[in-house]
Amino acid sequence: MSKETVLTKADIRRCALRWMPMAVNTFSYQYQQAGTVVFALGPALRKIYTNDDEYVEALNNHFNYFNAHPWMANLVLGAALGIEDEGGIAAKEAVQGFKVALMGPMAGIGDSLIWVLYPTIMGSIAGSLALDGNITLTLIWLALNIAFMFVRVWMFQFGYESGTKLISVLGDKVAMLTETLSVLGLIVAGALIPSVVKITTPLTYTAGESVTEIQSILDQIFPFLLPVLATFVCYRLMKSNKVSISVLILIIVAISMVCAAFGILS
Amino acid sequence: MSKETVLTKADIRRCALRWMPMAVNTFSYQYQQAGTVVFALGPALRKIYTNDDEYVEALNNHFNYFNAHPWMANLVLGAALGIEDEGGIAAKEAVQGFKVALMGPMAGIGDSLIWVLYPTIMGSIAGSLALDGNITLTLIWLALNIAFMFVRVWMFQFGYESGTKLISVLGDKVAMLTETLSVLGLIVAGALIPSVVKITTPLTYTAGESVTEIQSILDQIFPFLLPVLATFVCYRLMKSNKVSISVLILIIVAISMVCAAFGILS
Amino acid sequence: MSKETVLTKADIRRCALRWMPMAVNTFSYQYQQAGTVVFALGPALRKIYTNDDEYVEALNNHFNYFNAHPWMANLVLGAALGIEDEGGIAAKEAVQGFKVALMGPMAGIGDSLIWVLYPTIMGSIAGSLALDGNITLTLIWLALNIAFMFVRVWMFQFGYESGTKLISVLGDKVAMLTETLSVLGLIVAGALIPSVVKITTPLTYTAGESVTEIQSILDQIFPFLLPVLATFVCYRLMKSNKVSISVLILIIVAISMVCAAFGILS
Amino acid sequence: MELSIVQSILLIVLAGLVPVDKYGMTFGLRWPVITSVFAGLIVGDMPTALYIGGTLQLMSLGIASVGGSSVPEYGVGVVVAVAIAATSGGGVEAGLAIGIPVAMLMVQFDVIAKLSCGALVQHAQKLANEKNFSGMYRTLLCGPVLSFLTAAIPMAIAVFVGGDMVNAVLNALPAWFTGGLTVASKMLPVVGVALLLTYMPANKFFAAVMLGFVLVAYFSMSMLGVAIVGAIVCLVYWGYCADKNAASANSTVMGELEDE
Amino acid sequence: MELSIVQSILLIVLAGLVPVDKYGMTFGLRWPVITSVFAGLIVGDMPTALYIGGTLQLMSLGIASVGGSSVPEYGVGVVVAVAIAATSGGGVEAGLAIGIPVAMLMVQFDVIAKLSCGALVQHAQKLANEKNFSGMYRTLLCGPVLSFLTAAIPMAIAVFVGGDMVNAVLNALPAWFTGGLTVASKMLPVVGVALLLTYMPANKFFAAVMLGFVLVAYFSMSMLGVAIVGAIVCLVYWGYCADKNAASANSTVMGELEDE
Amino acid sequence: MELSIVQSILLIVLAGLVPVDKYGMTFGLRWPVITSVFAGLIVGDMPTALYIGGTLQLMSLGIASVGGSSVPEYGVGVVVAVAIAATSGGGVEAGLAIGIPVAMLMVQFDVIAKLSCGALVQHAQKLANEKNFSGMYRTLLCGPVLSFLTAAIPMAIAVFVGGDMVNAVLNALPAWFTGGLTVASKMLPVVGVALLLTYMPANKFFAAVMLGFVLVAYFSMSMLGVAIVGAIVCLVYWGYCADKNAASANSTVMGELEDE
């Protein structure tokens, strides 16, 4: 399974530097960060796959839904690249399983620490000082951000090395790894339903003085009923191939507008 | 395994109409709704089993403990009948496993929605209006109940069709289905112990000003200790065949009266 | 596997009477109650293993970390002795697995009931009465403690008999028992990390008026991060055999003092 | 006002139908305000009946028999209260003063009916095993009759002997009897659960029983949640069994090959 | 004071870079106080800029785009507010009066950009399959351009047409449009999740999907907790597969022995 | 009043027995009110002793050494307090003023004793491996002696040198020393847990370790709950192993058949 790796340190760094400025900038609801993943890893994959067809296959693999905190993603993408460099197209499923399995946890850690905690600490002080015309902490904050860029490049490289090691250790058990990771990925996917699909209804049922919230009735029937139903319907539609994803998204936007207009969803 | 089904639409409807008025009307602590289950399915089973011995065997199977919300039970019993019509006496265990596995969830959903939510909404308004001599909503409520009767008949039929489909799809894996459902049934049974056996003691231990509740000591030793012990003792007694169930029930009633008289249980 | 048992009732009682006064009196952080376990069971083990080497092997087995509530331990140690008497040195792993698996639960039950509940009830009354010069309940308490000593001796014997029965029933499945118990033991070990290793930091980060607690940041990154890290580091060091346990303990004490001096840990 | 004999009988029948309907068809008599319409039609005083029905309806919101538990039966209380209000001079107050205690007493009567039903169904099963199927059906049909009587008897006393008599009877019941039946209604579900365990492979899958227990005792999970977790376990176990079957089929094939 | 054409363009570019940087390099423009330094340099009034930056920074504490959600973009609000404050006579108040609504409006623009990006990336994938790789890269590079425009356009209106115009546009947007986009931003993540399920063996391991759901829906577990539980399941499954492989390897060996 | 030499020695012995009994026989000296009876007998002033015992008993409710933690030892405090109260003119107040700090100081002494016991038991194990079994027993018997000394030494100082001296020593202890020992008492349990992991198959069953951790860290489960969940896992694993053994036994049989 494992073969000569072809990527150099410079290749890895180049991937990191293509990833970082683009990260969420191609974000869409169906691909999420996949566009940027392709953009960032593309040249490195080209080096791994000299054969055009394998290259396209690998690209298509990376066009699959991916979303993590853009800083923490460096670790995951680095490792995925390592697995791919070591395992080649045969490791395609392992690469995908690996990315899906880790993206959820990385999003959780990154969002709470880097998107919430870090700017809350820096911002509360820098903001207060700025009101008094003091710019010091703002500049320090800026400098810290720049310093972190170097850390992020290093994280990508660290990920790459861990990935190659992982695969060379596993040997011919990559198929087993793939299946196992897909189990983890599916657990994460199941957990995403109630945590990212936030569909609730503000409808109430008023009778005399008593007001009943429809949402609480739904919660009694089944927790997170609306997100589960929505996921199920979308999943069925996609599987059936009867409706393209773009059309599906337009339908959802249309439904959202109608439901918002009539106060059915919020 | 699967064979020609013999029941007609009219047979199913008849079962539903025998079930609905009788449902909890034969409720006893050892059989719960089983009496009515037998009463309702009896004629249909007779058609399935022309052989007397098989018929008796099937009846005995349905004399086993069953309890669900009487409206939601239509789905479960319909499906069980479907499985039985498709699988015959060989599916006996599957039928039983299926009923036990689904009765708990159906009771939970039905009790909260149909016994609590529905009459709370209707009753709070209808009651308020009635105090002013206004009868409108009361009559609407009555009409709704009647409309639901038709829905309940339909649920029975829907259940039946789902049941037959299930079995014809499974083919020779019915034994596996039985075992798997019995696992689900046992999980439900374990969950029933702390949720339906509500034995607690009101005893307290007063010393000076400090009052210690014996129940909280028991909770520290083991959560739901009394229900667990009671279940264990009853289970052992039944397994040992040393005491008949009727006697056991009398003993429990006697213990209840003594313990109530002395304030030991509440 | 199972063989003639050699211990008499008197041997068992002797073990109990050696265990009880010594129990936690040889407590150390690495062995916990293991010293006393060896002290208590030693003579009985000598009878089981006439061969010196097996005896030493058995002693070394009992020198492994053990900790339970000293009263409840009677049950566990009695049963372990029973397993050992029945299974001999071949049951060594089973004995160890059994002790580890049960020590956690026994500590939990004993600590809450015997160390907290019992003296709270007795002490609150006896203490109040003593303030008025009334000694009655204090003497009753003393008498109760003495009565319990007999119960504890009986518990040890009861444990022994259960242990021998267990092993003679299992026959040649002792290896399977060992492995299964080690799974339970490891679950308990995992649970011990967050429940007995209580490392937290009181550090705060003050900026303007806002105070950030470092501990809450750590909790966001990973719950019980410090205990997990400490366990991991210690585990690695021990596995590597690069540092002796005594040295490790000294290092921890030194770290504690330094960290306490600088307010890093609390 | 005096009730005619027809009115009396109609009221007794109406009261008796309350538990029968509650436990079966759910036409709606379990809900006081609906029952009051019929009681009002019988005594010919709809405003009073509706007022009593509305009052008891609001009083009983949220009360429901769940898992075979026995609860006060305000639907019966309505019929009693309407009858008393119509006949005694005391009006609505007098009606409620008797109706509510009767509703409460239904808890004890309900326990007794359910205990008796045990014997009934047991007998039905015996008949089934003797292949006396029509006897079995007839026996089971006594169930609703029992339900009917639990309410019809106190109603008959109220109508024919008078409300004061009902109250006298109520007060005469010893505490250990009423309290004992209440405790019994909480303890008796244990019979069903234990029975359930005896005819399922509880020994082989004891871990499943423990899992269900832990989910409720430690995580206070709802039955629906338990069912979802149970489904997860079943899917896993199903997959495991399928694997095992496939493997042993494999060996069998090999075994058979050898034989040839 | 009037803004020179260069200043205007610089401000528009700065505003446009806010989302680009927020979604990518994270130089820091997503945080108002940092952006205000640059806005201050451009208009040449650092004290006012810092004051506005500090105000909006404190106002936006804790707000972050998580899981692809769209949130008010106070970094853009800062640039607008600084520009208005510098040009209109109204000072800081006038600046914030326009800057804050614009920041809020970014929610809607962000949804539109993310919807458009869907088409972009889809097109890029098509090009990839046609082996037009440089076309693919070019297409993807339009992503940041879109991000840029979401902020640059309202900024350009504010700078060239004036703050009042911005407000007029804001008020003209119908409620079903803005509200609808807000609802859409909450519903659309369902597409990604469903897609995820389609290209993984969701049928075979449906129990895994349910487990993840239960952990969050019933136990409100964090994603990290889910990952730990997931790791436990994986280790167990890995061990099981290894056992199974070993066993079947065994049988295979035996089978092969036979063949000889 | 002066204490006779016999009284002094008896008091020292009584104090020393407090930890020995607490950690072993549990006659009851860990509970102040019981200890006070004996202290009262020795100094011959039962009312004062009981008063001190009752006071400290109520003060110490709920305090217990759990999982090897070190807690204030009010049983020792009682003996000190009774002795001081009897000898100094200050009465009960003077007694408690010294007794309570000494009780607190026992936390530190306890840590030191447990650290030393580590060396003791290690030595005992060494002797065991050298087959010097009586040496091993003798070494282990030093454990209770250590326990004894942790209380007897401060008591001796209090009795022979006087309460003020005790206070002076207490105040002289540096904060890093007492605080450090407190921190150490919380950190040191890590040694035991890590050791536990080293001699069990932690690698093979790492999922089990994680499961135990998750149950406590995420669900705050009690040890009893962990044990129940653990039992579930064990039953499942036991079933799995039994299946596996049966299957491989099967293949073996087939393999053997072939050989014939």
Ligand SMILES: OC[C@H]1O[C@H](O)[C@@H](O)[C@@H](O)[C@@H]1O
């Ligand atoms: O809980 C399920 C079911 O149990 C019994 O049959 C009765 O109490 C019903 O009212 C209830 O719906």
Ligand SMILES: OC[C@H]1O[C@H](O)[C@@H](O)[C@@H](O)[C@@H]1O
């Ligand atoms: O939640 C992970 C990730 O999701 C999207 O990509 C964006 O909302 C990011 O800001 C976020 O970090």
Ligand SMILES: OC[C@H]1O[C@H](O)[C@@H](O)[C@@H](O)[C@@H]1O
């Ligand atoms: O927690 C179990 C056990 O641990 C140590 O041995 C001591 O702290 C005991 O008092 C305690 O009962």
